[in-house]
Amino acid sequence: xxxxxxxxxxxxxxxxxxxIACHFANIGVQVLLLDIxxxxxxxxxxxxxxxxxxxxxxxxxxxxxxxxxxxxxxxxLYAAGFANNIKLGNFDDNLSEISSADWIMEVVVxxxxxxxxLYEKVEKFRTPGTLVTSNTSGIPIHLMSEGRSADFQQHFxxxxxxxxxxxxxxxxxxxxxxxxxxxxxxxxxxxxxxxGKTAVLCKDTPAxxxxxxxxxxxxxxxxxxxxxxLTVEQVDKLTSKVxxxxxxxxxxxxxxxxxxxxxxxxxxxxxxxxxxxxxDIFNLPVMLQRLMENKWLGDKTGQGFYKKTKDxxxxxxxxxxxxxxxEYRAAERVNFxxxxxxxxxxxxxxxxxxxxxxxxxAGEFYRKTxxxxxxxxxxxxxxxxxxxxKIDQAICAGFxxxxxxxxxxxxxxxxxxxxxxxxxxxxxxxxxxxxxxAGNTTFYKVxxxxxxxxxxxxxxxQAIPGAEKQINLQILKPTKTVSSNDDMHxxxxxxGILGLEFHSKMNTMGQGVLEGIQEAIATAEKDFQGLVxxxxxxxAFSAGANLGMLFMFAMxxxxxxxxxxxxxxxxxxxxxxxxxxxxxxxxxxxxxxxxCEINLHADKIxxxxxxYMGLVEVGVGLIPAGGGTKEMALRMGDARRAGDVxxxxxxxxxxxxxxxxxxxxxxxxxxxxxxRAQDRIVLNRNQVISEAKREALALxxxxxxxxxxxxxxxxxxxxxxxxFKAGIQGMLMGRYISEHDxxxxxxxxxxxxxxxLDAPQVVSETYLLDLERExxxxxxxxxxxxxxxQSLLGGGKPLRN
Numbered sequence: 129x130x131x132x133x134x135x136x137x138x139x140x141x142x143x144x145x146x147x148i149a150c151h152f153a154n155i156g157v158q159v160l161l162l163d164i165x166x167x168x169x170x171x172x173x174x175x176x177x178x179x180x181x182x183x184x185x186x187x188x189x190x191x192x193x194x195x196x197x198x199x200x201x202x203x204x205l206y207a208a209g210f211a212n213n214i215k216l217g218n219f220d221d222n223l224s225e226i227s228s229a230d231w232i233m234e235v236v237v238x239x240x241x242x243x244x245x246l247y248e249k250v251e252k253f254r255t256p257g258t259l260v261t262s263n264t265s266g267i268p269i270h271l272m273s274e275g276r277s278a279d280f281q282q283h284f285x286x287x288x289x290x291x292x293x294x295x296x297x298x299x300x301x302x303x304x305x306x307x308x309x310x311x312x313x314x315x316x317x318x319x320x321x322x323x324g325k326t327a328v329l330c331k332d333t334p335a336x337x338x339x340x341x342x343x344x345x346x347x348x349x350x351x352x353x354x355x356x357x358l359t360v361e362q363v364d365k366l367t368s369k370v371x372x373x374x375x376x377x378x379x380x381x382x383x384x385x386x387x388x389x390x391x392x393x394x395x396x397x398x399x400x401x402x403x404x405x406x407x408d409i410f411n412l413p414v415m416l417q418r419l420m421e422n423k424w425l426g427d428k429t430g431q432g433f434y435k436k437t438k439d440x441x442x443x444x445x446x447x448x449x450x451x452x453x454x455e456y457r458a459a460e461r462v463n464f465x466x467x468x469x470x471x472x473x474x475x476x477x478x479x480x481x482x483x484x485x486x487x488x489x490a491g492e493f494y495r496k497t498x499x500x501x502x503x504x505x506x507x508x509x510x511x512x513x514x515x516x517x518k519i520d521q522a523i524c525a526g527f528x529x530x531x532x533x534x535x536x537x538x539x540x541x542x543x544x545x546x547x548x549x550x551x552x553x554x555x556x557x558x559x560x561x562x563x564x565x566a567g568n569t570t571f572y573k574v575x576x577x578x579x580x581x582x583x584x585x586x587x588x589x590q591a592i593p594g595a596e597k598q599i600n601l602q603i604l605k606p607t608k609t610v611s612s613n614d615d616m617h618x619x620x621x622x623x624g625i626l627g628l629e630f631h632s633k634m635n636t637m638g639q640g641v642l643e644g645i646q647e648a649i650a651t652a653e654k655d656f657q658g659l660v661x662x663x664x665x666x667x668a669f670s671a672g673a674n675l676g677m678l679f680m681f682a683m684x685x686x687x688x689x690x691x692x693x694x695x696x697x698x699x700x701x702x703x704x705x706x707x708x709x710x711x712x713x714x715x716x717x718x719x720x721x722x723x724c725e726i727n728l729h730a731d732k733i734x735x736x737x738x739x740y741m742g743l744v745e746v747g748v749g750l751i752p753a754g755g756g757t758k759e760m761a762l763r764m765g766d767a768r769r770a771g772d773v774x775x776x777x778x779x780x781x782x783x784x785x786x787x788x789x790x791x792x793x794x795x796x797x798x799x800x801x802x803x804r805a806q807d808r809i810v811l812n813r814n815q816v817i818s819e820a821k822r823e824a825l826a827l828x829x830x831x832x833x834x835x836x837x838x839x840x841x842x843x844x845x846x847x848x849x850x851x852f853k854a855g856i857q858g859m860l861m862g863r864y865i866s867e868h869d870x871x872x873x874x875x876x877x878x879x880x881x882x883x884x885l886d887a888p889q890v891v892s893e894t895y896l897l898d899l900e901r902e903x904x905x906x907x908x909x910x911x912x913x914x915x916x917x918q919s920l921l922g923g924g925k926p927l928r929n
Contacts, residue, residue, distance in 0.1 A: 131314055133157060133322070139246060141190040144263055144291055145235035146197035150204035151293045153213035154737070154795075155322055155811065160225055164188040164216040192214045199601045204294050206737060206795035209910030219246075224253045231259040233287065240267050247273065251280055251910025258310065261287040265339060265395045269304045281306040287315060288336060295738070297813070298526035300323035300336050321596060324737060326525035333512045334400035335393055337519060338526030340512055341533070343393045344406070344504055345497070349378050350413045351731075352496045352607045353451070356489055360433050360448045365462040366493055371483070372476045372530030379433035387419055403511070406504055415451055422451075430454070462489035476530055477539035483791070484540060484548060498536065499549050502573035505533040508558035509584060516571055517592055530666060534571040542569055559584050574603050599817040601629050601664055611647060615640030618648045622768075624657035625821045626830070635665055637722045638674035642700045645726075653708040653746045658768035658824030658832070661704075661726065662714030662817045669714075672721025672744070673697065673754065679917050682908045690908055693740045694753050694901050697722065701755040702893070705729040708834045710827035714820035716813060720744050720790065724802060725754040731827060733807035735794040735822040741802050742790035748920055749868065749913030752785060758841075758896035760785065760881045763801055765842030765890075778848055782880055786873050839892040843882025852877035868912045875903040 134157065138149045141163040149161045165186045169178065178185050194216055197204055205211060219223065226232050232250060236242055243262065250260065256279045262272055269286045276284070299319040312329060319327030330336040335343065353363055364377025375380060384389055391412060398410040412420075419425070419432060426432030427499030435447045435456045447456035466486030483494045505519055513519050520532020521526045537545045542564060546556060565583055572581050573589060579600060580589035599621060608620040615632040628648040630641050645661070652659040681689045696767055704711050704726060712726045716736035724741050727733050735741075743752040743760075751757055760781040768778045784800050785787070786917065791797035794809040803809070810819050853874065860870045878884070879899040881890050907913050 131230070133230045133318065135160065135229045135231075137162065137226040137232045139163075139226075139232065139250070140235035140237075141193040141216075142235065142237075143193075144289065144293070145195070146194050147204045147291065147293045148192075148233065148263065148289055149214050150197060150210070151289075151323065153210045154206045154294065157213065160217065160222065160229060161190060161194060161214055162217050162219055162222055163193065165189070165220045177255065186218050186221060187216055188304040190218060202292065202295065203792060204292060206294075206793035207799060210795075213714065219249070223249060225251065226258075227253045227255050229255075231257060231261070233261050233263060235263045238264060238267060240271055243267070243272055247276060247280070251276060254280070258283065259315075260284045261315075263288055266335060266393065266400075268334075269302045270376055273304050273306075278306070282308045283311055285312060285315070286332075286336075287319075287331075288330075290338070296526060296528070296593050296872070297324070297326045298338055298522060299323060299327045300330045300338065300522065300526075301327060302330045302332055302336055304332070320597075320812055321815075322811070324813070326521050326814075328518050328522045328525070330518070330522075331512055331514075334397050337512050337522035339393050340397070340508065341501075341505060341519060341523050342527045343390065343397065344409060345501055346378060346382070346390065347394060347409050347413070348500055349441070349497055350415060351409065352493060354413055354415070355496075356493060358489065358493065359460060359462075360451065361459055362462050362464075362489075363493075365467065366464075367497075370467060370479070371494075371498075374528040383432040385426070386428050387416065387425040387432050391416060391420055405507065418454060458746060462487055466490035466494075470485060477535075480536055480540045481544070495548065495552055499552050499554055501533055502537050502545055503549060503554045503556055506560050507559065509559065514585060515581065515583055537676060538571050542571065563587075574606075577603065577607065577813045580605055587733055597818060598814045599627075599821060601817070602844075605629075610651060613640045613642075613644060616644030618644065618651060620656075621660060621817075621821050623821070623825060625824050626652045626656045626659045627817070627821075628659060630665045630667075630670060631663065632674070633669035634668045634718075635723070636671050636674040637697075637726070638677065642696060645700050646703060649703055649707045649709070656709065656711040657828035658712065659707070660712050660714060660817060660820045660824050661730070662716075662820055664817075665717070668718035668720075668723070669716050670720070670723025670726070671718050672723050675748070675917050676921060678908070679914065679921060682914055682917075686909065687905060691901065691905055694904055697754045698901065699899050701725055701729045702837070702897075705731075705755075706835055706837060710824050710832045712820045712824040712827070714816045715739055715741065716816060721752070721756075722754045725756040727750060728759040728802065729755060731832075732823050733803055734816060734823055735797070735803060735807065735809050736813050736816050737794050737809050737811045737856045738813070739794040740792065741794075741799055742788060742800075743785045744787055744788040744790060746789040746872055746876070748916045749872060749910060750907050751872065751879060751900060751903050753900045755897060755900075757785065757876065757879045757900040757903075758893060760801070761843055761882065761896055762838070762841045762893065763804075768842055777895070778844060778880070779851070782852060782877065785880075787878055804837055837893050840890045841882075841893060841896060842888065842890055843885065844888050845882055845885030845897070847888055848881040849877055849884055852881065868910065871910070872907060875907060879903045 136152045136157050137160040138145050139162050141161050149159045150161050166188050173185055198211055232254060234243060234246060236246060260280060260283055264286055265288055273281045273284045281304060285304050285307045288300040290296035290298045301312055301315045316327040316329060319325045328337060360379045364379050367373055368375045368377040376384060394410045401407040423429060424431045433449050437447060439445050448459045450457050465488050466483060467490055470479050470482055485491060509516060516534045520534050523529050524532050568582055573580050576593050579595060581591040581592055601619060604619050605617055609617055610620055611618040617629045619627040621627040626648060628644060632638060632641060648659055676860055678690060710731045712732045713730040714732060714734050715727050716739060717740060719727055719741040721744055724743050743756045745752050764778040764781050795805060797803045810816050856870050856873045859865045880901055883899055
């Protein structure tokens with residue numbers, strides 16, 4: 129379908145409406161955000177002598193809602209400037225402007241009569257052929273467009289975002305009875321490629337897919353909690369990272385989302401469901417009833433399952449709700465033998481069999497929740513979805529699960545899952561036993577380099593739709609690995625492009641990774657056309673250099689070994705920059721310290737939009753010495769040649785490093801000069817590596833030529849150094865920084881300015897690398913620096929801001 133989305137009209141500026149508007153603005157779409165005009169003046173407006181006709185009064189509701197959204201954390205905008213893509217207005221004065229919109233999305237209150245009344249007004253101004261969708265989370269789609277024109281109904285459907293729309297990846301598309309199939313196909317494609325979502329076609333059933341399964345899981349969990357007498361802390365530990373779900377767990381997540389939201393969905397499901405054999409699970413448990421009576425709705429009311437307060441010293445303390453007494457108390461330590469045993473298993477898929485076999489309360493909890501989840505989900509096909517893939521995709525993208533229900537079942541074995549269910553008095557849907565009886569023992573399998581799923585309708589395995597646009601390293605590695613060690617894999621991505629994947633803890637860059645980079649480049653230069661460096665981790669592209677070896681050498685005063693280690697790191701980064709083939713890096717989530725530096729030296733970056741990138745070494749008392757300081761000096765010197773005010777730009781770069789600032793998006797990383805104009809930003813996380821491969825091929829096809837190391841880097845010398853020293857001294861005298869902080873800042877200033885040269889001049893990259901390495905080495909001799917590193921290593925946490 130030849131359809132472009134240049135302007136979107138969002139009708140309703142509440143939490144969801146304003147946040148959806150921001151996400152469209154993030155991708156460069158012009159947005160018209162409208163809401164109702166007030167019928168009465170506020171006391172403040174009366175005091176100012178304003179009248180209802182005044183523009184600020186007419187747009188008071190939309191202005192207030194939008195301002196609240198752009199001030200909220202986490203941010204809905206990739207960068208503040210994207211707010212300029214949004215125009216605010218009201219239904220009375222501006223509804224006619226929807227005539228120029230390519231897509232009109234209704235996001236008003238969940239009331240059918242109000243929605244239908246608004247659609248009647250929309251039809252007066254809407255241009256035929258324009259998309260009209262609703263972001264409803266519960267009202268049946270088939271009821272909404274009743275009475276509308278044939279063209280309206282043909283272009284109308286549901287498009288359900290999850291909150292917050294920028295961060296949660298699910299985009300449910302729900303057809304109406306007369307929706308043109310071409311419209312559905314367009315929206316699914318647009319959701320994947322432009323909005324960066326996992327777009328799932330749903331049926332017009334209560335709560336669609338994700339909320340139907342997710343809220344059922346939450347309500348079943350609460351039922352088991354009451355049955356087993358578990359605490360809030362125990363459940364959140366059992367339902368968090370150990371089973372591949374968000375670290376918030378069940379109850380903390382409920383507080384964040386808002387208890388009233390969960391209750392609203394549960395009540396709607398209870399009222400709407402007819403043929404669901406388990407609909408009674410949506411009866412509110414006692415704990416939810418009491419919380420609602422007390423109006424303890426979570427974060428929005430200051431208390432829910434948890435309560436934030438302050439102790440006698442003014443320190444923030446998080447208290448937990450005792451589900452027996454309904455009083456708040458200090459959090460209790462969670463200790464289960466099953467959880468302790470699971471710590472030895474890094475691979476999530478391998479962990480489930482152990483968890484389900486546990487002999488303690490944890491094991492019993494898992495058997496009563498996970499196995500019941502298998503039963504319920506299998507019985508929802510074909511009611512809410514025609515295939516199991518849609519259920520897995522929806523629950524993962526909407527609720528942040530790392531593995532879907534049927535993927536989890538595969539991990540323990542389908543037959544094993546059925547046997548465990550029998551022991552609990554449960555049985556799967558008939559189609560599962562028929563599948564197994566026919567000799568099909570998995571829901572998913574890899575065949576011919578493709579991931580297939582068992583299709584219930586055809587009783588055969590089919591390719592997962594959309595997978596052809598993605599590169600899945602886990603599928604490629606068994607047959608396409610060229611080389612590997614404990615910390616990395618080198619994989620043939622096809623079409624003459626090699627891939628390098630890190631898989632050390634938090635993808636930190638130690639000796640194994642550095643050796644892998646060197647080997648991958650050498651192999652690519654010999655037998656391939658280009659190299660892509662990326663991975664599929666949910667935690668980090670790379671949290672930086674592995675500090676363990678550095679700390680050991682420093683404690684033993686082996687500074688020659690530290691010098692050699694840093695020199696090796698620098699030369700590896702320079703090898704990325706000056707290889708004989710194009711090197712494209714595909715960062716996502718965290719790219720910190722050395723994880724940032726490898727990107728700075730790439731021929732091109734293809735970054736996921738959600739990128740937290742920064743040179744954060746100052747946080748442990750060091751400066752960037754893998755070429756990071758050198759690279760920012762080089763880029764700021766080049767900016768001077770382009771006519772920028774050199775010291776202002778250099779000062780910005782210095783402050784970004786000196787404050788260990790981390791971008792909150794790839795767009796902000798570009799503002800910080802970590803991404804350049806030619807670097808790309810991709811919204812769909814699943815397509816980053818495939819897009820990086822595309823860019824590597826394009827560079828190779830364009831006739832890539834190996835570059836020579838530069839000897840023309842412009843630096844400021846004493847001129848810049850004097851400016852920085854004065855600022856550092858002022859901060860020190862004002863007691864904003866410590867003596868140790870001042871020492872680090874002065875070392876950084878010396879390196880980024882090219883030393884104390886008498887006048888601004890050009891120097892070589894090698895000269896700057898020597899300066900940053902010298903500064904780094906001297907800081908390794910500082911006790912306070914080593915204390916910081918020891919504290920970091922002792923906590924087992926990655927280097928971050």
